[in-house]
Amino acid sequence: MSMTSAAQFQAVSQVFGDFTAVDAIDLTIPEGKLTTLLGPSGCGKTTSLRMLAGYLRPTSGRILIRGEDFTTAPPEKRNLGMVFQSYALFPHMSVADNVGYGLKLRHVPGPERAKRVTEALEMVGLAHLAGNRPKQLSGGQQQRVAIARAVAIAPNLLLLDEPLSNLDARLRLQMRAELRRIQSETGLSVVLVTHDQDEALEMSDQMVVMKDGRIQQQGAPQEVFPAPANRFVAEFLGYENFIPTGTEWVTVRPEHLDVRRRSGSSETVDGLTLDGHVTDLAYRGVDVLVTLAAEAPGSPDPVRLVADLRAANAPDLRIGDEITIGAATGHLVTLPA
Ligand SMILES: Nc1ncnc2c1ncn2[C@@H]1O[C@H](COP(=O)(O)OP(=O)(O)O)[C@@H](O)[C@H]1O
Ligand SMILES: [Mg+2]
Numbered sequence: 001m002s003m004t005s006a007a008q009f010q011a012v013s014q015v016f017g018d019f020t021a022v023d024a025i026d027l028t029i030p031e032g033k034l035t036t037l038l039g040p041s042g043c044g045k046t047t048s049l050r051m052l053a054g055y056l057r058p059t060s061g062r063i064l065i066r067g068e069d070f071t072t073a074p075p076e077k078r079n080l081g082m083v084f085q086s087y088a089l090f091p092h093m094s095v096a097d098n099v100g101y102g103l104k105l106r107h108v109p110g111p112e113r114a115k116r117v118t119e120a121l122e123m124v125g126l127a128h129l130a131g132n133r134p135k136q137l138s139g140g141q142q143q144r145v146a147i148a149r150a151v152a153i154a155p156n157l158l159l160l161d162e163p164l165s166n167l168d169a170r171l172r173l174q175m176r177a178e179l180r181r182i183q184s185e186t187g188l189s190v191v192l193v194t195h196d197q198d199e200a201l202e203m204s205d206q207m208v209v210m211k212d213g214r215i216q217q218q219g220a221p222q223e224v225f226p227a228p229a230n231r232f233v234a235e236f237l238g239y240e241n242f243i244p245t246g247t248e249w250v251t252v253r254p255e256h257l258d259v260r261r262r263s264g265s266s267e268t269v270d271g272l273t274l275d276g277h278v279t280d281l282a283y284r285g286v287d288v289l290v291t292l293a294a295e296a297p298g299s300p301d302p303v304r305l306v307a308d309l310r311a312a313n314a315p316d317l318r319i320g321d322e323i324t325i326g327a328a329t330g331h332l333v334t335l336p337a
Pocket of ligand 2: 045
């Protein structure tokens with residue numbers, strides 16, 4: 001069986017002293033797609049990227065690029081484009097010379113180099129600033145130059161390590177769309193490292209969720225988000241409702257929780273039903289954090305649930321209200337403890 005892959009990690013580990021930063025990860029980076037490595041600070045994202053780029057040799061395992069073993073090859077043999085959180089431009093060079101730097105190193109002749117620099121700068125909308133120095137540019141423009149520089153060499157892979165983290169919130173959103181456009185225009189295989197779950201959901205063809213040097217779950221956002229593999233992934237993706245059911249947890253989105261004042265007759269619903277009284281409330285705009293002293297068996301502690309307030313029949317709750325919270329089976333996600 002042959003499968004196109006831009007790169008592959010095969011049981012790759014990185015051990016620093018007695019600390020395992022990356023723990024035997026197996027990962028395929030598909031060709032022509034955007035893959036994100038997502039996880040909290042310290043989970044091993046940058047270390048994984050540095051091993052792929054050749055700046056760090058794996059303690060064990062193999063790294064393949066387009067099917068060939070590159071585990072011990074130096075960075076310059078891999079032809080990868082890299083962009084970091086800091087723009088890392090050469091301050092004494094013009095924008096054009098920054099973008100052409102990698103081409104010069106590769107002995108691309110002058111006229112061809114000029115053409116590719118112009119193309120790369122046009123792609124990021126900065127051709128008119130070719131003669132400027134980096135310090136004359138805004139942060140967002142500098143990051144575009146760094147992207148143009150990485151793309152100009154026509155890399156096997158484009159590696160981006162938190163490239164949007166230093167930008168302000170509005171620009172960050174704009175650059176998400178721009179990076180997606182650049183990826184689809186160039187057809188490059190991109191690996192993007194981020195700790196921002198919204199960024200990963202919005203940008204990824206494939207997302208890889210990591211924790212403590214291990215992959216927790218991978219797949220398209222449309223696969224991962226509705227079916228988190230465990231409580232860590234669920235929490236990291238923003239799920240807040242965790243209801244104990246003995247040996248497992250059940251989670252449900254706020255908009256799928258049905259909150260009602262308790263009436264005398266207890267309905268039987270197919271799914272989750274929790275009866276209790278409200279012990280605390282926190283208004284949060286579109287939703288409300290309800291702390292419920294529930295009468296559910298096996299949950300001695302109050303259950304904290306976030307319910308959506310936009311539902312047409314959402315009751316106006318007060319502390320002490322007797323309520324029933326329900327969710328249909330189809331909306332429940334069971335998580336191993
Ligand atoms: N050169 C190093 N020596 C020792 N520990 C390191 C080194 N590089 C990274 N680490 C540790 O490995 C873990 C993973 O780091 P890193 O890959 O940078 O995480 P992330 O990019 O996900 O925030 C962290 O605990 C970090 O402190
Ligand atoms: Mg990092």
